[in-house]
Amino acid sequence: MKKSLILILSILFATVLAFLFIPSSNSYAAGMMGGNSGNGMMDNDESGHMTEHSVDLVKSTAPEKELALPPILKPDKQTKNDVYYTVTAKSGTTDFKDGGSTETLGYNGTYLGPVIKIRRGQTVHIKEVNDLNENTTFHWHGAIIDGKADGGPHDPIKPGKTKNISFKVQQPAATLWFHPHPSGQTAKQVYKGLAGLIYVSDNTSKNLKIPKNYGVDDFPLVVQDRTFDSKNQFNYKKDYNSDGTLGENILVNGTLNPYINVTTKYVRLRLLNGSNARNYTFKLSNNQKMYQIAGDGSFLSKPDPIKKLTLAPAQRAEVLVDTSSIPDGESLELVAGGIPVVTLKMQTRTDNIKRMPKSLLKMVTAKAGTRDVDKQTLTLSGMSKMVEINGKQFNPDRIDIHTKVGQQQVWTVKNKKQMMNMSHPFHLHGVQFRVLSINGHKPPLNETGYMDTVNLKPGDSVKLTFKFEKKGLYMYHCHNLEHEQNGMMGQIMVE
Ligand SMILES: [Cu+2]
The missing domain is CATH 2.60.40.420 (Cupredoxins -  blue copper proteins)
Structure with missing residues (x-):
């Protein structure tokens, strides 16, 4: 008797709260109403959303496919201290799976972009070309760069127009990225495919004995969530959520259900959470440790043995995976939210590095400073x-x-x-x-x-x-x- 009264009162209370706090957005309200009885109101799931309007990840029914590797961008010109690149934002169509191609955006291609390699001390010149039919910008996420070259919403490049930027690389080796940042269109343009990687190298990265053979033992993983509609399209308007648009399938470098043939004992994975809004907590399927060696903007001081790693949108991490305990012919999965992100298929493997490095980057402990x-x-x-x-x-x-x-x-x-x-x-x-x-x-x-x-x-x-x-x-x-x-x-x- 007493219990049911408390239950009724708490349902009433939750309902009143729900109506008080429903914001103007329809999609949010719909998600809220579609949810079950408001439980978990204070909880966050991995998406960073309230449980009521999360989109659960599901494994795509597409057949497994070897992981696509973004091409390394060829310089237009290179001198001792300068490198020149052209990056073009354009629209196109991409074949992700059977059932028709998807209308997408990409840099120098139809989906995502190339890897741009730059070196500390080098002066980088980039010709930014907008071949879209709407404004865009080129934002160099994580780069130490002049405000006027940063590609914020104040500097839109109109359709058909070009902008030239230059900057001297003066930051440590890291995996950075680039994406559009135009007023009002950023989320949609990223969702449609505009994002690329920047690899910064320096003497530390050159001298460290870690895997660095692109596509052999050093793999980029641009992780995104996307929903394919019945016509295989990314329907941003339909999937839009004012608290963060989520998709139901994981794409890695634009590949559904990707695998990597592992031919070395150690594998380096450079993860970018390139999603609009979803958080991922990555782990290995056998629960073994990974060794995180880098975050957004630099190596760590030493490898960090971790069993799981959470990345919010825009964050990067580099991890080393020691595959020596897995027999040839078997596989290991990197998973997130119970869904495989990428399958590592063990082949006969060579010893690419002798051991995990003890230290990576000399760094002093960050201090606040006391004056000025x-x-x-x-x-x-x-x-x-x-x-x-x-x-x-x-x-x-x-x-x-x-x-x-x-x-x-x-x-x-x-x-x-x-x-x-x-x-x-x-x-x-x-x-x-x-x-x-x-x-x-x-x-x-x-x-x-x-x-x-x-x-x-x-x-x-x-x-x-x-x-x-x-x-x-x-x-x-x-x-x-x-x-x-x-x-x-x-x-x-x-x-
Ligand atoms: Cu936020």
């Missing part, structure tokens, strides 16, 4: 169309923060705990930062390197330190691309 520090506090809040930073939505005509080149920065970024909780991957343009603390505690080893995107769970408070090395206007925003587009973004002018 610019401090900022940014609070991310809200859901759906009502997402804000410090109570404000993005306004292209408002500069939120002014600062100077070389000024030490300490930023406290908070994800306000609210009735409806979501995680927010916070990204800052034009710099690589170090994490000082997460909720007052030292960051785990795999977040002690240089980073450009840090994931904040509900209630998290993260302290970051960095300096801008270049001038210009830079964005900071949530890398859940629908949140970014709905206004969870601000801008800083560096003079």
Whole structure:
């Protein structure tokens, strides 16, 4: 009797709450209503979404296929200190599976883009060509680069137009990426396929005894989730969710159900979460450890043995997998959310490296500095169309923060705990930062390197330190691309 009264009261309470907090977006409300009785309201699943409107990952019915490898971009010209590239954003069609080709976007191809190789100390010249029928920009995510070359929403390239940029590479070896960032169209253009990788090399990467033979023992894995409609299309409008568009199948480098033939004892996987909004927690199917060697913007100080690895949208990680315990002919899967991401098929293997390196990159512990520090506090809040930073939505005509080149920065970024909780991957343009603390505690080893995107769970408070090395206007925003587009973004002018 008493129990049922409590049950009725709590259902009533949940219903009232649900109606009070339904934001304007229809898709959100539909998801909410379609959910079961509001349980898990405070919970987040791997998607970073409330359980009610998540899209569960399902294994594609497509046959397995060897992992596609993005081509390494050939320079137009190369001298001792300079390299010249052309990158063209264009539309096309891509055959992902039987049943018809899919209308997609790509860089120099029909889906995704090439790997652009750059070297520390080199001056890189890129001709950015827009062959789309709408505005786009080329954002060099993670690059230490002038504001005017950064490709933010202020510098759209009109259809048929070209922009030339140059920058000197002055950051450590890392796996960076590039994607569009035009006002209002970023999420759709990324969903349709615009994203590519940048490999930065330096003396450390050159000297380290780690796998570095592209496509042999060193593999890029651009992980994305996409839904194919009945005509095999990516229907962004239909799949759109104002709290982050999710897809039901995993694509890796544009391949469904991919496998890699493993011919070496150690394999290096360079993971990019290139999804609009989904978080992935990666692990190996036999639960053995992987060794994380790099994060977003640099190697770690030493390999971090981990059983699982969570990447929020835009984050990268490089891991080494030791396959020596798996017999020839058997396979090991990298899985996320119970779904295989890529299958590693063991062939006869050579000893490509003798052992796991003991150390990787010499790095001092990040310190806040005590004097002459610019401090900022940014609070991310809200859901759906009502997402804000410090109570404000993005306004292209408002500069939120002014600062100077070389000024030490300490930023406290908070994800306000609210009735409806979501995680927010916070990204800052034009710099690589170090994490000082997460909720007052030292960051785990795999977040002690240089980073450009840090994931904040509900209630998290993260302290970051960095300096801008270049001038210009830079964005900071949530890398859940629908949140970014709905206004969870601000801008800083560096003079
Ligand atoms: Cu967000």
